[in-house]
Amino acid sequence: SDVTAKYLTHTLPAVEIAWLRFLVFALIMVPAMIPGSPLFALRTGYFNIQILRGATLLGSSLFFISGLKFLPIAEASATGFVSPLFVTALSIVFLGEKVGVRRWVATAVGLLGVLVILRPGTGAFHPAAFFPIVSALSWAGTLIMTRMMSGSERAITTMTYSSIIGLWILSLLVPFFWVTPSWEAILLGIFIGVASTAGQWIVVLAFRYADASVLAPFQYIQLLWVSIFGFLL
Numbered sequence: 001s002d003v004t005a006k007y008l009t010h011t012l013p014a015v016e017i018a019w020l021r022f023l024v025f026a027l028i029m030v031p032a033m034i035p036g037s038p039l040f041a042l043r044t045g046y047f048n049i050q051i052l053r054g055a056t057l058l059g060s061s062l063f064f065i066s067g068l069k070f071l072p073i074a075e076a077s078a079t080g081f082v083s084p085l086f087v088t089a090l091s092i093v094f095l096g097e098k099v100g101v102r103r104w105v106a107t108a109v110g111l112l113g114v115l116v117i118l119r120p121g122t123g124a125f126h127p128a129a130f131f132p133i134v135s136a137l138s139w140a141g142t143l144i145m146t147r148m149m150s151g152s153e154r155a156i157t158t159m160t161y162s163s164i165i166g167l168w169i170l171s172l173l174v175p176f177f178w179v180t181p182s183w184e185a186i187l188l189g190i191f192i193g194v195a196s197t198a199g200q201w202i203v204v205l206a207f208r209y210a211d212a213s214v215l216a217p218f219q220y221i222q223l224l225w226v227s228i229f230g231f232l233l
Contacts, residue, residue, distance in 0.1 A: 002068070011181075014065040066128075070131075077226040081220055084107045
């Protein structure tokens with residue numbers, strides 16, 4: 001999803017790419033929005049948290065795609081890997097999780113790797129690196145709220161609200177940035193939406209079974225995939 005979004009930043013603005021992503025996301029979730037449908041999933045006991053989660057998920061996507069316009073995909077992804085540090089810290093404050101030495105060490109090693117890549121204070125540092133850092137903070141908030149609701153909220157409910165909130169906000173913004181997309185861009189936008197929706201679903205399911213601070217370090221495996229895909233494409 002991210003590598004394809006990087007490819008599209010050459011022809012489309014970040015807001016429009018994110019809009020295509022959330023449009024496909026919302027279309028996939030339509031059966032869960034229809035009253036009377038066996039999949040209807042808009043009943044929730046966490047309405048305010050669902051709204052806020054949808055906004056942070058959108059922020060994560062939009063800021064990351066904005067950074068992709070200026071940064072190589074591997075560097076942007078590596079910069080975004082400060083999110084496990086945010087997740088680990090926030091899980092203590094908002095979830096009351098006990099974080100042991102091993103989890104802190106795993107998170108700190110990842111953060112050290114991010115600093116090596118960013119090289120802050122040198123001429124190699126690019127100001128656009130702040131985009132994936134803000135994206136990482138938004139994503140951390142998304143994961144914390146996912147964990148807060150995981151005990152009683154269905155995955156399909158969380159997914160449905162996220163798609164509605166993201167599409168609604170982006171639909172207000174996209175007219176100001178609109179560029180008519182080619183058919184190739186539309187097809188790639190559909191792929192981004194499908195791939196990111198599948199990834200979201202798996203993440204929501206994962207947080208039903210494990211603590212946020214346990215899952216956070218596993219995010220680093222993404223660097224392997226984006227490096228390979230980025231090189232090939």
